[in-house]
Amino acid sequence: MSVTIKDVAKAANVSVATVSRVLNKKSNVSEEAIRAVNNAVEELGYSPNFLGRDLRKSETRRILAIIASTEQSFYSDVIRGMEAAAFAQNYDVLIATTHDDPNHEMHLLGMLFSRAVDGAVLLGPKLDAATINALGEKHNIAMCLERLDNCNVLTVTIDNVKAGRDAVNYLIRKGHRKIGLITTLQRSQSSIDREIGYKLALKDNNIPYNEEYVYFGGYEAEQGMRGCEYLMNLPSPPTAIFSISDTIAIGAMNYALSKGYRIGKDLIFMGFDNISYSHMFVPHLSTVEQPCYAQGKLVIEKLIENMKATIPDHNLYTLPHSLVLRDSTGD
Amino acid sequence: MSVTIKDVAKAANVSVATVSRVLNKKSNVSEEAIRAVNNAVEELGYSPNFLGRDLRKSETRRILAIIASTEQSFYSDVIRGMEAAAFAQNYDVLIATTHDDPNHEMHLLGMLFSRAVDGAVLLGPKLDAATINALGEKHNIAMCLERLDNCNVLTVTIDNVKAGRDAVNYLIRKGHRKIGLITTLQRSQSSIDREIGYKLALKDNNIPYNEEYVYFGGYEAEQGMRGCEYLMNLPSPPTAIFSISDTIAIGAMNYALSKGYRIGKDLIFMGFDNISYSHMFVPHLSTVEQPCYAQGKLVIEKLIENMKATIPDHNLYTLPHSLVLRDSTGD
């Protein structure tokens, strides 16, 4: 029914081998054959069946990026970086979402085990380290943005401990000593690391850790509001709030605005991620920026290297972050 | 090197045909064989090669969603709808981004022509109607969110003309007669349709169309700011502004806030899309909501139907939108 390489061969009066050679731009084929084949291809509207090709070559030149959801807009830059690195070596990047379901994550990894893709990058996996380690033994897996403790799979991320520490140190340097933290109950390693950084910054400045100043919520802006409400209703409320994501920080500021706090003066805020909305929101949000594009680019480069390597690289690569200072810290 | 169905067959002491039958849960196979095969599979850590399977079955049960970028967070709900419908029939949804490049869009469609996926959904294509029509003749393509004039390919969208008209009519009903429009220079059909709706609403209320009140910018919040600045510096500035997207509206409100306008009173705003940030931003943004999830779900259902159908359905389906009224219109 569908036109195959055989049909092209017949139409061009050559063998299928020759058609294949022309299509793959092999050198040893005559000008005449090239013309005949190209004409036939054009005429019949032929496009090669990748299933046949991929099966024979045992390679698809496709990489799967597995993300929790497309909601988190800051994935966007990571994907762009991944694509840039992939295209440079003739790979395509496909994206699939898990919706935070480890079973579905495993299902998607099935595409890797079954060779429907050549490699997979996990952006914030829900599977545990042991499972991923086991899979990483036999398959081409990498992690990006998020590391996992005791996981020896190729990983590209930032130093979230240091990032949290830098962020909070900055708030303290601004003259604040009562620092709130809004983080998440459902813990990713990055949240945990940022919280560790928060504690280290307090220690750096001889400020005792006060667990009252830490609110555990969810990832939504709504939860940021709740967190801020909780913190500001403490007997001795904080004067600076560090949130482990911009979305949460925006929610928190939302609450502060509604209560008339003067953001940047009475109360300062620091977010994380530098999502595009963080400088659309008024007041503009100070935040920690991580090199999304660079992380995406690097992880793909390393992953592709690993495909060819005999001894795969299972290292952890840490890229530098930076502070972006805006209205919300009075800058 | 890699373990195949043959290895399993050997280990289980049966033929490859039997292994295949067990794996695909065919009825006519003995309990004994089932046990033997399952053991062998377990022991060898076998997972079937999808390239072989898909080639043989001429089907991949994968659908490609082609989007401009993962930046636009409101795609997220559409994707969720698509996945729900797909999973229900054992299909997977893969996402790929074009970055607004028609060439890259064509490259991705290559996965469809080459049978690496069974169908493709375009969410905001950059290719022209004629090209898509031609491709739609031979391949399983659908469009979602965005229609194209003179394009007879299965399409699921909303009535953007009516939506724009409803939005502007609401602003007028609120007592305003000087209505600004911030739209985009690089035109998608939805922008065009919303602009038509804007004009129709003016006509509905005998308000003459004034081209000074229309600003053509880009899709970024930044451009919304510019648009608002332009409009408010007119000799007789508008008292209500309709933006063709929430992101643009948020930018516009940003400018208005910085100039001290009382949003919801002196100046009212209406956006489009109901992105999650539209009710995080203070003041909360009134907007037009489109049924993203439902559109995604429907387009996949129809697309899968088309795969089986002898005469494919090339209709345009229009789902209902609604107004979401918040602070920015004084509600």
Next chain:
DNA sequence: TAACACATTGAAAAGGTTTTCACAATTTAG
């Protein structure tokens, strides 16, 4: 002129699966 290198080509194997077909063994019907 013989021997040889080189360019171009096609037949066939290979890649891993599913499915058809035929066959044997068993059960059921008459």
Next chain:
DNA sequence: CTAAATTGTGAAAACCTTTTCAATGTGTTA
């Protein structure tokens, strides 16, 4: 107790490529 139906099974074909190998033909060298 025989004929017919059913069940379980394996060999081989099919899906569509790429690639290996051998063969042909041309041109070059000795």
